[in-house]
Amino acid sequence: MDILSIIVPVHNEEETIEIFYNTVEKFKKEIAAVIHYHFIDDGSTDKTISILRQLSATNDNVHYISFSRNFGKEAGLYAGLQQADGDYVAVMDVDLQDPPELLPQMLREVQAGDYDAVGTRRADRDGEAKLRSWFSSQFYIWMNRISQTQLVDGARDYRVMTRQMVNAILSLSENQRFSKGIFTWVGFKTKYIPFENRERIAGNTSWSFWSLSKYAIEGIVSFSTVPLMFITLLGFVSFGISLISAAFIVIRALVDNNSVDGWPSLVTIILFIGGIQLLSLGIIGRYVAAIFLETKHRPIYITREEK
Template identity: 45%
Template structure:
């Protein structure tokens, strides 16, 4: 059985060779039936040079996609999936936080359970800052309430897919991609397998709070129209309240005569409503920006060099 490994790489020069050796050791005799598809996502270090070293050592098992610049992990995943040829396709990071030994467990599970189409790994206990975990929990609770598809908490991109799942994913033409949502949207039966995250072999995580925040916003905008609906409902509600308050002021002025009083109240109401308007304009702007990106029809990525 032929197996493809999709490995996004961004500034991973010290991890390439250890990762390759780890995969070779895990698969053993079956390594000849494995292809490693490395995607160099515009790295600024010597990642490409390290990739070429292992390519020259084993051209039969290694493919390299070299982007013209950094297009992001979502683009790298799509490029790797499109170039994959295996009956099973696994997505795994190059930093060895995701131990390649779990790939064998995923593949064996799919072999023994034909009713499942994919295996996704998740962390029961996350090894990260508690504040970051808190915000991630808020994100998953929120998006599962407003989205039509289910997002499994703590599920990662570390997963193994049957060819049918891969073919479905690469058919989606969208430019603003959010893989966690796409994996759920295409359907198919997925088994969630617990795993333990290892320490990085070298380097630091490329994800900080702001990048994760933008990623979360992208996910919400991509898989839910609820923010737009909420904006419309709030707009109608405040119009109704404003109309009722206007009637109240008119009647009160006619009956009791109070033309000047209430100035602080009016100022507070104006500031509050103006803030809401700016918030809703910002939400609308996010959707317009996504639409603008899609209509430009630019490619998700550009390949500078492809070695196979």
């Protein structure tokens, strides 16, 4: 029988782990595969690791990796993909915002061979803060405009993939990872199943607005060079405006032969040009920082404990 490896990144999720495991196990008979669970503890500071030890000790199909510190969800996903030994691999969140009842259908459709992956997307954002929801929608809109890697609005990491697709993802060993983009970039035929948004079953999310913003910037830097092109265009526009302004000043001086005090306008121009330069340096600096981190060749994560 086929093996389905379920990757579950966790960070301070002591309240949800056992609920998640027991809930997924209810659908075990409907899943046409042997299930192996791979929990990735991303440097939790609560009782997460103790619960994982106990769960693994009483269930042979439960495995875990515990990081030496918090490396982020992307590192957890990568570690899980490396550890997964199944013919098919699923990625799920432990808070049950990813509906477990869809798992049997997702696996069947991949096993049928019509798709290399079956993913999920939220059909709505009910229950989410309106401002956060608006920014999320805008991210997908603008990301798809400036990148050749097209993202599905509302797409979750929750998906079932073939071994071939997983191996392709693992071949991209970049340090600065953005999995939503990587899942799309590697290609393969993918189907998305919509579902209504759900609240967490317990506990609190570790994703703040600031952390989501940094994650969005990571995605843009990883999959688009349009911001660099924007800087180039901005430079040409500024240079053109400066030439027009210089010509206007010279012509006015020749015609009127009069020098006009222009301290306010001069300060405004200096601040405008200075702002453009700082903005440009900031954008370029973010790309340089990504190059800097990649050239270090540091490991994506460090394991403290594994079973």
